Every structure is written in structure tokens, then in C-alpha cells.
Amino acid sequence: MEHEPYEVRILDSFLEYEFYSRGPRGRILKRVVYSISPESPQLYNLSFGDVDKFGKINDQVITDNKDSIKVLATVACTVASFLNAYPSKGVYAFGSTEVRTRLYRIAISNNLEDFQDRFKIYGFVSGQWQPFRKNIDYKGFIVGKNNFRGK
Amino acid sequence: MKTDPETRARVRRFRAYMKREWPNVRFVIVKGSLGDPNAPLTELQKQKMESMKDALNYPGLPPEWYERD
Numbered sequence: 001m002e003h004e005p006y007e008v009r010i011l012d013s014f015l016e017y018e019f020y021s022r023g024p025r026g027r028i029l030k031r032v033v034y035s036i037s038p039e040s041p042q043l044y045n046l047s048f049g050d051v052d053k054f055g056k057i058n059d060q061v062i063t064d065n066k067d068s069i070k071v072l073a074t075v076a077c078t079v080a081s082f083l084n085a086y087p088s089k090g091v092y093a094f095g096s097t098e099v100r101t102r103l104y105r106i107a108i109s110n111n112l113e114d115f116q117d118r119f120k121i122y123g124f125v126s127g128q129w130q131p132f133r134k135n136i137d138y139k140g141f142i143v144g145k146n147n148f149r150g151k
Numbered sequence: 152m153k154t155d156p157e158t159r160a161r162v163r164r165f166r167a168y169m170k171r172e173w174p175n176v177r178f179v180i181v182k183g184s185l186g187d188p189n190a191p192l193t194e195l196q197k198q199k200m201e202s203m204k205d206a207l208n209y210p211g212l213p214p215e216w217y218e219r220d
Binding site for chain 1: 154158161162164165168169172173175177178179180181182184185195196199202203204206209210211212213215216217218219
């Protein structure tokens with residue numbers, strides 16, 4: 001990755017992660033959680049956002065801490081960590097807002113060469129999944145570990 | 152609380168992986184839960200789960216991701 005991720009606190013199940021965003025708005029706690037899909041045990045949903053005063057993830061807040069690239073690099077690191085722990089699984093992500101979906105798309109596009117060596121990445125557009133390509137307005141993404149065929 | 156062998160192996164594998172692939176990332180591994188594991192899903196999380204369920208009705212993914220137990 002072009003940007004160095006933040007230091008991460010990782011739960012030993014590798015399903016939950018926390019880190020602090022640091023910027024002009026101060027130190028803001030972020031959490032990433034991977035939850036199994038009730039429909040397919042092969043896929044996990046990525047939830048990501050600020051931790052609110054009740055200890056819950058708020059994935060609609062716009063933090064504006066001027067560090068979105070570093071934050072996304074950290075989220076990418078958690079995806080890699082999750083897939084290392086669960087190599088047969090896929091991570092499903094779509095942004096809670098158009099802006100966030102676009103951010104995911106940019107983060108993947110900017111690091112595509114590096115990512116494609118490690119991961120298989122699919123984008124959802126016009127009613128179908130396809131291998132991720134740059135400059136396509138994908139609505140959702142699924143990422144898995146490359147060259148993994150077994151269960 | 153004693154850690155089960157599967158978790159220990161996963162942690163060992165993770166440390167080796169991070170050293171190899173993400174040498175600049177600092178991390179701390181903790182036990183337990185960071186949030187309330189029994190907390191009900193928010194409306195948005197429910198919507199995402201529904202959306203994920205729906206996404207699996209569309210073609211184009213590797214077959215292993217369509218497997219349903």
C-alpha cells in the first residue's frame with residue numbers, strides 16, 4: 001500500500017478490529033467488524049465506521065479528519081488480516097453511502113496492481129458480478145484470497 | 152481464559168503473515184470482544200445483510216462463494 005496504515009487492535013477471532021484516526025478533528029476511534037452472512041457461510045459482511053458513545057459502529061458519519069487514504073489503507077489491512085485467518089471466505093463490502101462506495105472504489109483502483117497479486121476482487125454492476133476493473137461504477141465489492149480453491 | 156488450539160494456530164499464522172506482507176503495520180492482538188457481541192443489528196446492518204443475500208442471486212462470482220450449507 002502507498003500509505004502506511006494506523007496501528008490496529010485485533011480481536012483474536014480476527015473478526016473485529018479497532019484503530020484511531022488522527023487528524024484536525026482529533027483522535028477518533030474506528031471499528032471494523034466482519035459478520036457472517038446468514039445466507040452463505042462463505043461470505044462475511046464488512047461493517048466499518050466510528051464508534052459512538054454507546055460503543056456501537058456508526059457507519060454513516062462523515063468524520064472529515066483529513067486522513068481518509070490512511071484510514072482506507074488500515075481497513076484494507078484488516079481485510080488482508082481477515083482473509084489470512086479465513087482463506088476460503090469472501091468479504092462483501094458496499095458503502096453505506098454513495099460517497100463511501102466511491103471511496104472504496106478509489107482505494108481499490110489506486111492499489112489494484114498490488115491487490116491483484118494477493119486477492120481476487122469482484123465488483124457488482126448492472127445485475128452481475130465481474131472481476132474488478134478501473135473506471136466502472138460498481139455498487140458493491142467482494143474480495144477473497146487469490147488462488148484459493150478449497151474450503 | 153485458555154485459548155483454544157485453533158485460535159493459537161490462527162494467531163501464529165497471522166504474526167508470520169504480517170511480518171512477511173505488512174512489516175510496517177503495528178498491531179496488538181486482544182482476547183474477548185471489542186463491542187457487545189449480542190448487540191442487535193442496526194437497521195443499516197440489517198439492510199446490508201439483505202443486500203448481501205440479494206447479491207448472491209446474481210451471476211459472475213466464483214462458484215465457492217455461492218455455496219450454502
